[in-house]
Every structure is written in C-alpha cells, then in structure tokens.
Amino acid sequence: MTDQRSQAEIVRNSLKRRYRKERRFRLYGLLAISIALASLFTLFADIINKGHTGFIKTTITLDVTLDSGMMYLDDPTDEDQRSMADFMAPIIASLQEHFPTADSASDRRALGSLLGTYAASEVRDLLIDNPDLLNTTQTIELPAHDRVSVYVKHADNPRYTIKLSEQQQRWVDELVEKGVIDTSFNDVLFSRGDSREPANAGVLGAIVGSLLTMLVTLIISFPVGIAAAVYLEEFAPQNKITDFIEVNINNLAAVPSIIFGLLGLAVFIGLFGMPRSVPVVGGLVLALMTLPTIIISSRAAIKSVPPSIREAAEGVGASKMQVVLHHVIPLAMPGMLTGSIIGMAQALGETAPLLLIGMVAFIVDIPDGFFSSATVLPVQIYLWASSSEQGFVELASAGIMVLLTFMMSMNALAIWLRKRLERRW
Template sequence: MTDQRSQAEIVRNSLKRRYRKERRFRLYGMLAIFIALASLAILFADIINKGHTGFVKTTITLDVALDSEMMYLDDPTDEDQLSMADFVAPIIAALQEHLPEADSAAEKRELGRLIGTYGASQIRDLLKDNPELLNTTQTFEFLAHDRVSVYVKHADNPRYSIKVSEQQQRWVDELLEKGIIDTSFNDVLFSRGDSREPANAGILGAIVGSLLTMLVTLAIAFPVGIAAAVYLEEFAPQNKITDFIEVNINNLAAVPSIIFGLLGLAVFIGLFGMPRSVPVVGGMVLALMTLPTIIISGRAAIKSVPPSIREAAEGVGASKMQVVLHHVIPLAMPGMLTGSIIGMAQALGETAPLLLIGMVAFIVDVPGGFLDSATVLPVQIYLWASSSEQGFVELASAGIMVLLTFMITMNALAIWLRKRLERRW
C-alpha cells in the first residue's frame, strides 16, 4: 500500500508539473500574440497620426482683379507677353484688400509667400484659355504655401517646426478668422502626379504606375506559374532534372528581391536594351520574383485534389489531359488564385528591384501607357520619406495608408475567394 501511495504521489506531482508547463506555454503564446498585436497597433497609430493630415489641404480663396496694367499684359493670346507678365501682383493686391497694413515692399513679398508657387500658374492658365476674362474679377481657390499649411494644421504640435515668420502667423490667423483660409479634403493627392512642392504633390501617377506594372506582372506570372505548376505536378517525370528544378524553385522563393532587380537591370535593360523606368520592365522583374510563389502555391493546390477525382475521371475513359483540364485545374483553381493574389500583393509592396531599373525617377506626369516613364507607390513613398520638407512627411504616411489599403484589400480578396470557392472533401 505504501508503494502504491508513493507511486500515486509521484504521478500526481508529475501531472502537476506538466500542467504548470502547459499553462506557462499558453501564457508565453498569449504574451507573444499580445506583443505582436500591440506592436502592430502602435505602428498603425503612428502612421495614422502622421498621415491623416496628408488627406487635408489648406486653401486661400480670393477675389482677384485681373488688371492688365498690373500684370503688364495686353493680349493673353501672345505667348511672349504671357511669359513676361506678372501674375503674382494681382494675388498680392487681393491679399492686401484683407490685410491693408501690409503696404511696404518687404511686406508685400512676405504676403506673396502665403500662396503656393502654382498660384500664378492658375491665373496664367485661366487667361490663356479664356482671354476675354482680362480686366475682370474672378474668384480663385489657391493652395497655400507648404509652410503655411504646416502652421495651420500643426501650430499646436511641438513636433513640427513652424517656419513662417511671426508677422505671417498674424496674417494667417487673421485670414483664418475671416474664412479666407480654410481646410478641406485633399483631392489634389488623388488627382495629380508628384511635385517639388508638397502642397501640389499627388499619388495619382504612382497609383497608375502601380496598376500598369501589376497588369504586366499578372499577365506574365499567372499563366506561366500555373502552367509550370500543372506540368511539374501532373506531367513531369520523376528524375534528377525535375528534382533539380523543384529545388531551385523553392530556393528562388527565398532569394532577396534586390537580386531580381539586378537580373532585370542586366538582362532586360543591359542585354535587350529596353527603356528604364517603364511599367513593362518593372512588371517583368516583379513577374520573375512572383513566379516561385505562384508555382509553389499552385502545386500545393493541385496536390490537395483527392486522387479519387482522377481515378473516377479515368474510369469513364477520360484522357490524362482531359482529367487535368476538366477536373483537376477547376478544383485546384481557388488555391491557385489565393496564392497568385498573395504573390501579387507581395509584388505591390516591393521597392528594391524597382529602384535598380530606374523607377525611382522624379515623375510629374501621370503615365498614359506601358512604355511611359512611371513610378510606383512604394517608390513614391520612399522618395517622400527621404525628403527633408515636413509636408512630405505627412504625404509619405498618407501614401503608406493608401498602400496598406490596397494590400489589405488584396489579401481580404484572397481569403474571400478561398472561402467562396473551396471544396471540402
């Protein structure tokens, strides 16, 4: 009896130790999940805190008298006169109507710096397109200078350095009280390309460039990747050559993306002489990078199709090709689509390979085709984040939010397709 009791006590103590270890293991797992979620929440909070003001623009609305004598312009259809005319003077005069104390030459120059550099271009373009508006008064909505915009949006935030003078601050406060200066949704961000001035910079060019690049990537990587997966899984003989190919496909999935950029630079640009900084080359480089992911996920999806499907099809006289095309591929397609979308989402966020093929160039115009110079969202964010101007900091964070929205949407689409189309056996 004593031996039985001692053995029972040993078993109970052993069970207690095992239960304690299990509880500790669960605690460690929960702690790891908590740390990961907390880090993610801090990251998103920081991005949103810095980037939400990027979706807000600061405007100055003025009634501008388009006086021909003030602008030294008699004929708006004359290109020589347009190039020599003074389109800043009427803007300063319109500001003086609300700030009459600014009458010296130095104060007028300070007053003119409240408006962005593209304010004069707005007047010039209007008169060029509508010469009959000369010597009339028109209402303009000008974008405020970047420093003014930073002051309006972040005057109470010590992290931002206010670079407008005290006199300009008083003028801005007065114009804010009168409703001349206002803030609204930044439609410029989604309607223009890049600019040297943050207030006029947009991501439309980068969005279109990303779309064109992804279309090229999809057109190359999806059919080639699916065809390779089907061949390796269904038709390829099991020998040393196919084993070598399979090993290298798995290794390529782990190769740093910058290596594919070097490959694209050497082959597509150096060997074939293709143009730099165009979506076609960028899409081809990203297709090479995405192919291993699509092939691996495609093979996994094909393997998940039960052998009974193949056996039943062969039992009614279907050929090998008919079995694959009519039964295996349709049933494996949900998994193939999921892997392809995840691979495309990974390609959408890549920067390093595109930097090497020249898609880091400063692109103002929105690309109109696959052979036009373009940039992509990650590279645009990189360019803005590396700029020293404070306005570009919030634009970079806003661009990150847009990029994350696209990537989360693509991953959510992959999950939805998998749930919607998958078959349970």
C-alpha cells in the same frame, strides 16, 4: 499500500508539472500574440497620426482682380506676353486688401510667400482657358504654401518646426478668422502626379504606374506559374532534372528581391536595351520575383485535390490531359488564385528591385501606357520620406495608408475567392 500511495503521488506530481508547463506554454503564446498585436496597433496608430492630415489641404480663397495693366498682359492667348506677365501681382494686391498697412516691398514679398509657387500658374491657366476673364474680378481658390499649411495644421505639434515669421503668423491667424484660409479634403492627392511642392503633389501617377506594372506582372506570372505547377505536379517525370528544378524554385522564393532588380538591370536593360523607368520592365522584374510563390502555392493546391477525383475520371475513360484540365485544375483554382493574389500583393509592396531599374525618377506626368515613364506607390513613398520639406512627411504617411489599403484589399479578395470557390469533399 505505501508503495501504491507513493506511486500515485509521483503520478499526481508529474501531471501537475505537465499541466504547469502547458499553462506556461499557452501563456507564452498569448504573450507573443499580444506583443505582436500591440506592435501592429502602434505602427498603424503612428501612421494614421502622421498621415491623416495628408488627406487635408490648406487653401487661400481670394477675390482677384485680373487687371491687365498690373500683369502687363493685354492678350492671354499670346504666348510671348504670357511668358513676360506677372501673374502674382493681382494675387498679392488681393491679399493687401486684407492688410492695407503691408505696402512695402518686403511686406509684399512676405505676403506672396504665403501662397504656393503654383498660385501664379493657377491664374495663368484660368486666363488661358477663359481669355474673356481679363480685367474682371474672380473668386479663386489658391494653394497655400507648405509653411502656411504646416502652421495651420500643426501649430501645436512640437514635432513640426514653424518657419513663418511672427508677422506672417499674425496674418495667417487673421485670414483663418476671416475664413480666407481654410482646410478641406485634399482632392489634389488623388488627381495629380508628383510635385516639388507638397501642396501640389499627388499619388495618381504612382497609382496608375502601379496598376500598369501589376497588370504586366499578372499577365506574365499567372499563366506561366500555373503551367509550370501543373507540369511539375502532373506530367514531369521524377528524375534528377526535375528535382534540380524543384530545389531551385524553392530557393528562388527565398532570394532577396534586390537580386531580381539586379537581374532586370543586367538582362532587360543592359542586354535587351529596354528603357528605364517604364511599367513593362518593372512588370517583368516583379513577374520573375512572383513566379516562385505562384508555382509553390499552385502545386500545393493541386496536391490537395483528392486522388479519388483523378481515379474516377480515369475510370470513365478520361485521358490524362482531360483529367487535369476538366477536373484537377478547376478544383485547385481557388488555391491557385489565392497564392497568385498574395504574390501580387507582395510584388505591389516591393521597392528595391524597382529602384535598380530606374523607377525612382521624379515623374510629374500621369503615365499613359506601358512604355511611359512611371513610378509606383512604394517608390513614391520612399521619395517623399527622403524629402526635406515637412509637408512631405504627412504625404508619405498618407501614401502608406493608400498602399496598405490596396494590399489589404487584395488579401481580402484572396480570402473571399477562396471561400467562394472552394469545394469540400
């Protein structure tokens, strides 16, 4: 009896130790998940905290008298006169109406520096489109200078340096009280390309460039990846050549993306002489990078099709090609689409390979074709983050938010397609 009780005690102690280990293991798992979620929350909170003001623009609305004598302009349609005209003069005169004592040359320069460098262009373009507005008074909304925008939006934030003089700060405060300086949704961010001045910089050019690049990537990588997966899984003989191909596909999936950029630089640009900084070359490079992911995920989807499907089709006289085209591929398509969309989302966030093929150039115009100079969202964010102007800090974070929205949308689409199209056996 004593031996039986001692053995039972040993078993109970052993079970207690096992249960303690299981509880510790679950605790470690929960701790790891909590740390990951906390890190993700911290990252998103920091991005949103820095980037939400990037969706807000600061403008100065003035009643500007477009005096021809003040601008030295008699005919707005004359290009020679426009090149010599002073379009800032009526804007500064309108600001002086709010500050009558600011009549010295230095005060005029200080008032003019409250406006962005594109304020004169706004007046010029207005007169080009409507020459009859000369010598009339118009209410014009003009972009504020980056320093003014930083002061209005971040005056109490110690991370931002206020670069306005005390006099300029008093002027801005007074204009804010009068409602002359106001903030609103930054439509410029989604309607223009890049600019040297934060107030006029937008992501439209980068979005269009990304869409064109992704379209080229999809056209090349999806059919080639699906065809390669079907051949390797259904038709390729099992020999050393096939094994060699499979090993290299798996290895390519782990190759750093910058290697594909070097390949594109050497082959597409160096050997074939294709132009730099165009969506076609960027799409080709990203297609090469995405192919291994699509092939591997598509092969996994094909393997998941039950053998009974193939056997049933062959049993009613279907050929091998008919089995694959009419039964295997339709049933594996949800997994193929999911892998393809995830691969495309990965390609959308790549920067390194595109830097090597020249898509880091400063592009102002919106690309209008596959061979137009363009940049993409990740590269645009990189350019803004490396800029010295404080206004580009919030624009970079806003660009990250736009990029994350696209990537999460693509992943959500992949999940929806899989749930919508998958079949259960």
